[in-house]
Amino acid sequence: MRLVKLEEVEEIKPFDCGDTDLNGFLFEDAGYYFKEMIANTFIMEDDQITVAYFSLLNDKISQTTVDKNLWRKLRKAFPHRKHLGSYPAVKIGRLAVSIAYRGQGIGTELVSMVKQMLVNKSALSACRFLTVDAYKEALPFYVKNGFKTLVNTIDDDSHTIPMYYDLKGLLD
Numbered sequence: 001m002r003l004v005k006l007e008e009v010e011e012i013k014p015f016d017c018g019d020t021d022l023n024g025f026l027f028e029d030a031g032y033y034f035k036e037m038i039a040n041t042f043i044m045e046d047d048q049i050t051v052a053y054f055s056l057l058n059d060k061i062s063q064t065t066v067d068k069n070l071w072r073k074l075r076k077a078f079p080h081r082k083h084l085g086s087y088p089a090v091k092i093g094r095l096a097v098s099i100a101y102r103g104q105g106i107g108t109e110l111v112s113m114v115k116q117m118l119v120n121k122s123a124l125s126a127c128r129f130l131t132v133d134a135y136k137e138a139l140p141f142y143v144k145n146g147f148k149t150l151v152n153t154i155d156d157d158s159h160t161i162p163m164y165y166d167l168k169g170l171l172d
């Protein structure tokens, strides 16, 4: 198995994660997102199929978009005098694992790898949080991987839940 950047792949191997939107993004949109510098996609493949993929883009957690009590909680990680109106983040735009490989630890492995990449000393730009708009079905997966919700109540009408992971924990 190997991990490659989308732009280094000659042809994307077949992929099915059971979700039409996530399957479609890989084949129809990921190339455009890369060219337009909106999101970078990484592919894990074996000799036959695409095993998993994820895409990353820059983000921020901002006071104006987070519920007051959660913002207060989040801000506690910083000394009072140093409080800012927003903190830098990187977002997992998409993450999907092939049905053939589901539940074998690959999603966890990829999330751990992204976390390590972001705290790597050679990283050019600072980012404190890893964020994701998690599919409701995938909430237990992200909780297991240390993410917390960024909302007080989960909206019935919304398909996704904003979540964050504090990368500082990896350095302490």
Ligand SMILES: CC(C)(COP(=O)(O)OP(=O)(O)OC[C@H]1O[C@@H](n2cnc3c(N)ncnc32)[C@H](O)[C@@H]1OP(=O)(O)O)[C@@H](O)C(=O)NCCC(=O)NCCS
Binding pocket: 017, 018, 019, 022, 094, 095, 096, 097, 098, 101, 102, 103, 104, 105, 106, 107, 108, 109, 132, 133, 134, 135, 137, 138, 140, 141, 142, 144
């Ligand atoms: C969510 C997803 C990325 C997880 O990848 P994975 O390689 O299957 O996950 P892992 O094997 O590393 O982790 C499994 C754990 O995550 C949780 N989990 C994974 N998928 C889950 C699901 N669909 N429903 C509930 N829990 C799930 C379980 O708690 C499981 O823990 P367990 O092994 O103790 O039972 C993958 O299942 C997937 O692609 N799902 C469809 C697309 C999707 O929902 N993507 C997320 C978009 S935000």
